[in-house]
Amino acid sequence: MVAQRILRAVIMGPPGSGKGTVSARIVKSFGVKHISSGDILRANIKQQTELGLLVRSCMDQGQLVPDGLMSRLILKDLKSMEHISWLLDGFPRTVSQAEALDQAYTLDTVINLNVPFQTIKERLTSRWTHISSGRVYNTDFNPPKVPGFDDVTGEPLVQRDDDKPDTVTQRLKAYETQTQPVLEFYRSKGVLKTFTGTETNKIWPHVEEFLHQRIFLDSQRAA
Numbered sequence: 001m002v003a004q005r006i007l008r009a010v011i012m013g014p015p016g017s018g019k020g021t022v023s024a025r026i027v028k029s030f031g032v033k034h035i036s037s038g039d040i041l042r043a044n045i046k047q048q049t050e051l052g053l054l055v056r057s058c059m060d061q062g063q064l065v066p067d068g069l070m071s072r073l074i075l076k077d078l079k080s081m082e083h084i085s086w087l088l089d090g091f092p093r094t095v096s097q098a099e100a101l102d103q104a105y106t107l108d109t110v111i112n113l114n115v116p117f118q119t120i121k122e123r124l125t126s127r128w129t130h131i132s133s134g135r136v137y138n139t140d141f142n143p144p145k146v147p148g149f150d151d152v153t154g155e156p157l158v159q160r161d162d163d164k165p166d167t168v169t170q171r172l173k174a175y176e177t178q179t180q181p182v183l184e185f186y187r188s189k190g191v192l193k194t195f196t197g198t199e200t201n202k203i204w205p206h207v208e209e210f211l212h213q214r215i216f217l218d219s220q221r222a223a
């Protein structure tokens, strides 16, 4: 099913909560454009752009990239997508970023994946990533068909530098102090929808059902 109207959505949750995995399913079911801030930054690092050189050390240390830079980057991208439904993943991550987004767009919904930190730590150390597409695998949960290689391109997979246990701890701290307040920001606007669990396969049917209803209700209202 393709969304009947332009959908403006954000997916949130701690690092490793399954944002990328759930986003891929949303793209497949609803035909929206997935915009992942982490994928955009990693592509810049890989291509050794000026931006890539600037953000590399922040990311390696599990710290957030400065707000102004991040907001300019994402809002510029969104400008070229006025008539496209999108799902933002990894942005906003601070209240300042949420305010910058709020000044430019009204969101339909914010999907929040609430997964315990202990579950996350185990997942991230076994995450394998195809950097240029953002596709993620996991040695237990969704292993690639050929170990170490991407299913679609056959290119090698890598373990992200920031998925090392120490850096994961740093990223979870950054999430608690800087990103959790964003949940309150969206709760007060009435757009936050939280899904709690430890397994993506159990969370996903609820997300899918919610989005079906959301899109259906909105298109009825617009009619």
Ligand SMILES: Nc1nc2c(ncn2[C@@H]2O[C@H](COP(=O)(O)OP(=O)(O)O)[C@@H](O)[C@H]2O)c(=O)[nH]1
Residues within 6 Å of the ligand: 013, 014, 015, 016, 017, 018, 019, 020, 021, 022, 123, 124, 126, 127, 128, 136, 137, 138, 139, 140, 141, 142, 198, 199, 200, 201
């Ligand atoms: N064991 C397990 N791993 C999962 C589950 N859902 C996602 N993963 C894996 O956990 C890691 C983090 O998921 P990802 O979607 O990249 O999370 P993000 O950091 O929030 O975008 C990846 O290696 C996924 O393949 C799950 O339900 N169980």
Ligand SMILES: Nc1ncnc2c1ncn2[C@@H]1O[C@H](COP(=O)(O)OP(=O)(O)O)[C@@H](O)[C@H]1O
Residues within 6 Å of the ligand: 014, 015, 016, 019, 020, 037, 038, 039, 041, 058, 059, 060, 062, 063, 064, 065, 066, 070, 089, 090, 091, 092, 093, 094, 097, 162, 171
């Ligand atoms: N909106 C953002 N603001 C600041 N830094 C960001 C943002 N998005 C991504 N980053 C940087 O990129 C890193 C990786 O982000 P991401 O790929 O979204 O990780 P994960 O999905 O595992 O949480 C973050 O730890 C941070 O350094």
